[in-house]
Amino acid sequence: MLISPPFLVGTDEASILQAGLKNVPARESTTQAPEGNFPVSQNLMWHTGLHLEAPTKTGGGYAPVRAIADGKVIFVNPSRAKVTDAKDPQAYNPFGSEASWTDNGMIVLEHETEIGADGDTPTKIKFYSSYLHLSKINDAIAKDAQVYRKDTIGETGEIFGHAGEIEMAVACNTEELTKLIGRQPEWQDPKQAPTKDGRTDSIFGNLYIYLPASTPISTTAPTSHLSSANTSSLGTAQWIEINYAKGEGTLTSYATDGSKGNATNEASSEYDLYTEANTRHDSVIAAGATISSPSGWYELLRFGRNLGQSAADKDPLPPNAAHWRKIKTIDGQDVWADLNAPGSFKFSDADFLPVMDWNCYGDDSKPDDQRCDSGKLKDLIADPNDPFTKGDKILAMRIGLPNVLPKLARAICKFPNEWDKNTIVARYQYLKDEAEAAADGALEGWQAFEDHLKIMAFDTLPDAFKQADWHFHPAEFIRTLRKCxxxxxxxxxxxxxxxxxxxxxxxxxxxxxxxxxxxxxxxxxxxxxxxxxxxxxxxxxxxxxxxxxxxxxxxxxxxxxxxxxxxHEGSPYWYKPWDGRGFLQLTHAGNYIKYWKFRGLAVSAQVVQTLQQHTTLANNNRPLVNGHKTMYDPTNSLSDASTGISSEIITRRDNVKNxxxxxxxxxxxxxxxxxxxxxxxxxxxxxxxxxxxxxxxxxxxxxxxxxxxxxxxxxxxxxxxxxxxxxxxxxxxxxxxxxxxxxxxxxxxxxxxxxxxxxxxxxxxxxxxx
Structure with a gap:
């Protein structure tokens, strides 16, 4: 899938994400959560989306709002023209005394895409993105219209009088969430040690390898790439994250509770994966291994495990292959560890790992109101070392803390759609009930607030969108799925x-x-x-x-x-029938042989010698015209009849087009x-x-x-x-x-x-x- 921020400014990944996914900052205090925070606001109410601040354009104004991915328009609500009547319920600001305008133009997009495949079946997902508080919607945006990633869909509006902002949300239903994260959407203990590898249908982004305490280690680079009992042990279970980017590999250790340890950088290791895979293959063959292939080693280095395309296409790897990599442990030791040790388990960003703070919170005890009553989420916000941080007011004060916000960004939360007009007043009724139980005058302004809710909500939202009650932090969703x-x-x-x-x-x-x-x-x-x-x-x-x-x-x-x-190129040129096949048109017998050896497919020395000799002959037999060789060999020296190679090799070559x-x-x-x-x-x-x-x-x-x-x-x-x-x-x-x-x-x-x-x-x- 392809996905991008709703605002596109910048030239590199960091600047694009910074400008395109900038939270509206807290206006009252630097210790508060960003305004319009996800998944709960400063008053511990569920908040569907995230308030984002648009970059400004050269010459004035704000960057346009764009579709984050290809999709279909399933709901449009044009923004009203502004009115100046201060009594207009739309101007009511429930979080301050001053009347402020809020635009209510809204677009909802339905996205269907793919994130991988289970065997020969694509892993398809469906999710929704919504864009609220738009001041203008493009004329082309109509119900059932197809839009494409980066299409301009509208313009930012005002939220409580602040221009250049939108609220964006991302949601899906339970069935789609299960496909997206590769497991049932249930809260999991992040400290629980895994018992099996992660999903294989979808693998992207960083790799995560769980290493048990018994993982073999060495203080010097091992000379053998096969497992051996003659080693010491890691001693403490931990995780290793592998990131490949722009040629460099970075291995970072994490404790079993997810706290970050230390990093080791491998200069050029990503660019060198092919060379290193061949080196390790040659090493184990020299040591007497009979089952191996550079391709299998490549997958071990690339994914931490041998995946293969299917059982038939799985490239061989020794059953006792060791994946030695230099790491810095959580306690700061520089060691070589076998990342393929017994008891190790492998994952990627596609697994949305709880130990990396991804977790599902569907335990709201009162799911029909807007108040957050999820005990698990409150535990996440609370200070684990302070038993007195359970009260809602104290928890609300902790939302904006630097150690809390990143965890909230990876919380996948189940709660009702925020903008359904048919239920919105009932979902906020608890505020009225609490006010009635308080001192006289506490209900002042309730009617204005109720009118505000009704005006900001919509009574024609599609059922599918309302049923998508699992919500993601939209910025973190985009950052993660961009790796797909x-x-x-x-x-x-x-x-x-x-x-x-x-x-x-x-x-x-x-x-x-x-x-x-x-x-x-x-x-x-x-x-x-x-x-x-x-x-x-x-x-x-x-x-x-x-x-x-x-x-x-x-x-x-x-x-x-x-x-x-x-x-298949089907070329008449001198190098036929070893002409181009495949997506990059693998050409010349030498390249076919190199590919087969990479796959671990046997090619006899006699076949290699014969094809080398006939390639030279065919090239030499090209006639000269005006001092330049033509592209043809009139003797067809490379033909199968001339080389006499076996039908097995002919079939293998011809299959490269498949x-x-x-x-x-x-x-x-x-x-x-x-x-x-x-x-x-x-x-x-x-x-x-x-x-x-x-x-x-x-x-x-x-x-x-x-x-x-x-x-x-x-x-x-x-x-x-x-x-x-x-x-x-x-x-x-x-x-x-x-x-x-x-x-x-x-x-x-x-x-x-x-x-x-x-x-x-x-x-x-x-x-x-x-």
Missing amino acids: GWLSRGELVQLLPANSLRKANVWAWEDVSLNSAATLLSKTSTDASLRRIDLNKALRKFNATTPIRLACFFGNATQETQWYQKF SFDAANSAGAYWAWSGASKQADGFFDDPSNNIKVVNTDHGTKHYYENKAFGNVAATVNTGAPSSSFSSIWGVQARFMAFANAQVVLLDTTSFPQSDGSTKEIPEDFIYRRDI
Whole structure:
């Protein structure tokens, strides 16, 4: 799934999240919770969403409100025009004495997407995002309208007289929550030791490995990668978090209660996963292991466990494989620990781990009113060392504490929809009851407050939205699900450019047909669905899941497969039948052999020698024309008849065009060629340089980008290069990359021929037929 903040300002991840998910600060005191806090407000009432403050625009005004993900509009309430009558109930401010305006424009979006797959079945989820206190709603936003991530849907309004704010909420029902977090939505003791690994259908973000006290450790780097009894033990159970980002690996220890320990940094370990996997494989083979593969070791290093695509495709790993990594324990010791030790269990951010503060709070003893009566949530807010922090007023004072707010941000809470007009007065009735029991005059203003509630609520909210009574902290939800990287069919469709350039006698400007890409993008074909799943699994395995890496991958894969029409090149050139197959068109016998060895598939020395000899022969037999070799071998020296290779090898080669190998070979090639490092060069130089081309359809444009050019050269020629002319179809690749930037990145910048800069390339057309 693809998801982004409702405000998009900035150029890097940190600045985009900071500007796009900024809480409205507390106005009375710096020790209070942010205004409009989630899941409870300063008076310990349930609060569905989060008040967010929009960034300001250059020249004045506020950034527009955008859809956080692709979805469908299921509810729209236009904002009223402002009135100046101070007696207007809308102006009532229940938290202060001054009358203040609050806009009530509202949009509710229903989102259906994917976060992984269980075998050949996608893990689909449905959730709702709502945007309240809008001052204006875009004309295109109507019930049942389809919207797309980053679409502008409206403008911020006022909340109690403060401009430039919205309240945003994210919710789902029980069935969808179970699929989203991978377990029943019940509170779990965060200190409870796990008894099994986490989910395998969805894996994303950071890895978490539980290490029992008996975990083998060594004070020096072990020389064997197989488990051994001749070691000492960790002594204290703890968790290890593994984060891979921009080439670096970071391993952080946590105590079993979730308190953070110490971090160890591994420079370049992410970029070196392929090399390290081969090193460990070679080591155990030299030690006499008979079951092993570099791919299996790669998965152990990447996920902490050997997943495999399926039972048949699971790449072998020794049953006693040790996953030695250097860590700094919670008590500060630098040791090497076996992260694959017996009793260790592996998870990822997709498991929403209670030990990392993710927990479900569905124990409200009075679920029909707006007051928070969840004992578990109150325990979370209370000071565990002070038994006198149980009173609601004292608890409310603790909400804004730095050690409480992060825990509340990961609380998934069950309570009624806040904006249902049919129930809203009854849900606040307890305030009136309490006031009646208090001193005379305590009920003053109740009628105004009741009128305010009625005006702010809605009587036509969709039932599905009202039944979505599990609520997330929207900012934390977005931050977490951004790590997913799994692409649904609709998102893959958008990654197919609408147009392309092809060099003919003159430059041809061509339409790219969605129908021709049915082998991957068909709505109904089970084969296309399987291809999408296998592709996503391969991208996940080889860590090509960040937006820029995905953009670089698809900028090449769309062109290499001729817009998903061909997973076998079918080339007449000299290197046939070892021509391109798969998403990145694995080409030449040597690369096929390298891929099979990575998978742990046997290739005899005789086959390797024969194919090397015939490759050299075919290349040498290419005729010279005007001093240059042609692309053809008239002797067909590499043909199967000439090489005499076995039918087993022929079948294995031909199968690379099929679903699993087409994706997995592309991922392996991506890894061994170092494409991720080249793609990450975009962070140093993201500039897109406009180029003008005269075509059969008039003047058109494409955009060169240095980082992507290096990736394209790496994929096409085997090494990065600034000589873009040496890359086949480079203009089409650049166009696909520009399209992918628009779809995948949060903010984009493309110079136009008139000197201006826009979010979209010149001549760009959105593909939005899903």
